[in-house]
């Protein structure tokens with residue numbers, strides 16, 4: 001699916017000395033590299049504040065904690081999604097309200113979103129899934145109309161453009177993950193939170209650090225969530241390659257779209273004004289499970305993101321009594337093909353040909 005070892009060979013001569021420096025300096029927590037990397041990412045995104053943290057799930061929890069919400073406030077969350085936003089919501093005593101998916105983009109369905117808004121709604125979590133940003137113009141218009149805050153979960157789409165802005169910098173708060181397989185992956189866990197709002201930035205910084213504003217003065221309930229210095233030093237190296245890697249992913253994705261021609265498959269959509277960076281390349285097939293097996297027999301790994309929408313998961317089904325038909329349909333039909341910057345043209349062709357023959 002992804003060849004991280006091969007990719008890291010290309011950075012090795014830069015990564016190893018940086019990591020050795022960190023070991024020599026022994027400033028493993030909050031070292032200079034953490035500040036340096038946060039500054040670089042802030043500049044890359046052209047955002048006012050970038051606060052690093054332990055992982056992308058913490059980033060969402062901290063973002064929610066910074067918004068001064070009350071028990072029972074409703075958080076609108078796409079159901080066709082990774083679990084983090086729903087998990088953080090429930091852990092904080094807030095109520096997840098699951099929203100259906102758009103069958104073309106896999107992102108939140110706008111009419112379903114509007115239909116789920118009540119007087120208790122406080123926040124929209126816009127997840128930018130698979131490397132394609134959500135239509136933020138529309139999301140921000142709805143948020144304004146109903147006086148809602150917007151958190152962009154940008155764990156899968158760092159570096160994606162929405163017009164002349166970058167995903168994660170448009171809502172009130174953006175979050176991301178540096179899990180190794182994300183667009184910008186570390187050598188372990190990591191995450192970050194973005195905002196242009198001074199007072200939110202101050203809250204976020206404090207919450208990520210036990211609720212402190214000064215050392216040992218605890219002004220609010222916080223958590224402990226930090227980006228390790230070693231991770232920051234590796235991420236600083238990899239950030240320099242990010243655009244190049246995203247460009248490669250985009251080209252491979254476009255090549256797949258051009259050459260996959262089996263009529264039984266629905267391919268991902270390219271949308272004007274949005275650069276798809278294909279963190280995943282997900283096709284839809286009515287015979288998904290047979291196709292997955294046929295590809296596996298030919299040595300092609302595939303993954304199913306996600307085999308159940310959140311509103312049908314044991315832990316979360318109590319929060320949605322009805323049906324979200326698109327999310328349910330996607331869960332039954334999606335299949336993600338191998339895509340990563342190191343995938344050779346020969347490998348791509350083999351995948352395309354095998355898929356066209358078996359779909």
Ligand SMILES: *Cc1c(COP(=O)(O)O)cnc(C)c1O
Nearest residue numbers: 055056057082084155156177179
């Ligand atoms: C990966 C991911 C997360 C969580 O990131 P971690 O760093 O693993 O905690 C959150 N949301 C989405 C959409 C993700 O893909």
